Amino acid sequence: MISSNCRIGIVGAGTSGVYLAKLLIQQGFQVAVFEKAPHPRTEGCGIFLVQAGMKALDRGNPEICKRIIHSGVPVRLFEFRNLRGGVISSEPVGYAENELPGILVHRKAILEALLDTLPPDCVHGNAELKSVTQTDSGVMAHFKDGRQWEGDLLVGADGILSNVRQSVVPGVQLSYLGDLVWRGVVPDQTFCPDGAFIVYARGRGVYANFFDIGGDRTHWGFFIEKDQDTFERGALRPHDPSIPRKELAKLPAAARAIIESTPPEQIVSRYSYDIDPLPHLYHGRVVLIGDAAHAKSPTRARGMTAGFEDALSLAQYLTSSANVDAALAAFEAERLPIVHEYQRTSREMSMKIGRVRKRAA
Numbered sequence: 354m355i356s357s358n359c360r361i362g363i364v365g366a367g368t369s370g371v372y373l374a375k376l377l378i379q380q381g382f383q384v385a386v387f388e389k390a391p392h393p394r395t396e397g398c399g400i401f402l403v404q405a406g407m408k409a410l411d412r413g414n415p416e417i418c419k420r421i422i423h424s425g426v427p428v429r430l431f432e433f434r435n436l437r438g439g440v441i442s443s444e445p446v447g448y449a450e451n452e453l454p455g456i457l458v459h460r461k462a463i464l465e466a467l468l469d470t471l472p473p474d475c476v477h478g479n480a481e482l483k484s485v486t487q488t489d490s491g492v493m494a495h496f497k498d499g500r501q502w503e504g505d506l507l508v509g510a511d512g513i514l515s516n517v518r519q520s521v522v523p524g525v526q527l528s529y530l531g532d533l534v535w536r537g538v539v540p541d542q543t544f545c546p547d548g549a550f551i552v553y554a555r556g557r558g559v560y561a562n563f564f565d566i567g568g569d570r571t572h573w574g575f576f577i578e579k580d581q582d583t584f585e586r587g588a589l590r591p592h593d594p595s596i597p598r599k600e601l602a603k604l605p606a607a608a609r610a611i612i613e614s615t616p617p618e619q620i621v622s623r624y625s626y627d628i629d630p631l632p633h634l635y636h637g638r639v640v641l642i643g644d645a646a647h648a649k650s651p652t653r654a655r656g657m658t659a660g661f662e663d664a665l666s667l668a669q670y671l672t673s674s675a676n677v678d679a680a681l682a683a684f685e686a687e688r689l690p691i692v693h694e695y696q697r698t699s700r701e702m703s704m705k706i707g708r709v710r711k712r713a714a
């Protein structure tokens with residue numbers, strides 16, 4: 354068995370890294386989380402946590418799962434509309450007794466539910482990873498401010514622009530999916546009531562979704578197809594963050610009104626990227642989880658769920674394996690085919706619903 358003296362460093366205090374930290378600490382491991390921001394970033398918008406993600410939370414820590422259920426709302430209706438507002442299809446979602454629901458919830462509520470269970474000294478802010486070196490006995494992380502950490506295993510949970518990934522699979526490029534998306538959360542009781550998830554099907558270069566996240570709030574996402582200007586290649590955020598009025602005018606008035614009621618400073622925008630499936634998830638004593646390992650198009654809402662599943666799997670193998678090398682091999686054997694499938698189907702759906710795919714430089 355792996356000794357509980359095993360020192361594990363996690364780079365990135367997003368949902369994947371913080372959930373893994375919680376699971377490892379509850380098994381008695383020594384864990385340090387390093388986050389480049391001063392504090393874990395609890396901002397963000399609405400998230401659809403599909404049932405697989407809720408199961409990964411429930412199996413690892415049922416209390417966290419319950420808290421997230423109470424913070425959000427079960428999805429109860431999928432409605433597809435055309436750009437004139439006409440209903441194309443309307444599918445109610447039912448749940449058996451004791452079945453875990455898919456949950457619509459604010460990202461802030463998820464991250465806070467995870468962070469509240471960690472010891473206060475576990476997360477180190479202002480710790481931006483610069484480089485990693487592997488030694489005969491373990492691994493060293495070097496931070497921008499000159500700090501170093503030495504341990505037995507380093508986990509890269511540092512998101513789509515992962516620095517740790519370079520130590521596992523060098524030279525990974527982002528692939529541009531041809532979309533620019535704006536998102537926001539507004540007070541609303543009527544447009545998206547009772548767990549409704551409304552999609553305005555793609556047409557005339559735009560697409561939008563709106564969903565209830567509980568607490569009389571609605572999340573919205575507005576996507577436009579866009580070729581990136583040369584100077585924006587590889588950038589996550591657009592140079593001009595405003596929503597073009599001409600594009601917004603393609604939505605029906607009621608949907609447009611929800612978006613227009615959002616204070617501009619609360620709207621987030623970003624280009625959509627994914628990465629090609631990686632051939633490995635670990636190298637030596639460095640392993641990747643979450644978006645660092647398999648950033649994907651949001652079309653199937655599998656991103657956060659996949660990070661929770663990774664965390665659960667890695668924590669279970671570190672708890673049950675004879676040594677760290679065996680745990681990493683078992684983790685990769687289990688997760689690689691699953692995350693490749695998520696990446697493949699998410700990208701396929703992106704292309705099917707009409708996104709123009711372009712390679713980022």
Ligand SMILES: Cc1cc2nc3c(=O)[nH]c(=O)nc-3n(C[C@H](O)[C@H](O)[C@H](O)COP(=O)(O)OP(=O)(O)OC[C@H]3O[C@@H](n4cnc5c(N)ncnc54)[C@H](O)[C@@H]3O)c2cc1C
Nearest residue numbers: 365367368369389401481482511512643644651656657658
């Ligand atoms: C438009 C959009 C909609 C989405 N909708 C959904 C949805 O409905 N359902 C769903 O399941 N998923 C959704 N996703 C995907 C989901 O948001 C991500 O998969 C998930 O948040 C990834 O979590 P993570 O912890 O792996 O990475 P992140 O949340 O990106 O966390 C990475 C952390 O690492 C830190 N970091 C980065 N570099 C360094 C460094 N060098 N040193 C130290 N720290 C570092 C960052 O500051 C950050 O805190 C969506 C994504 C997008 C873009």
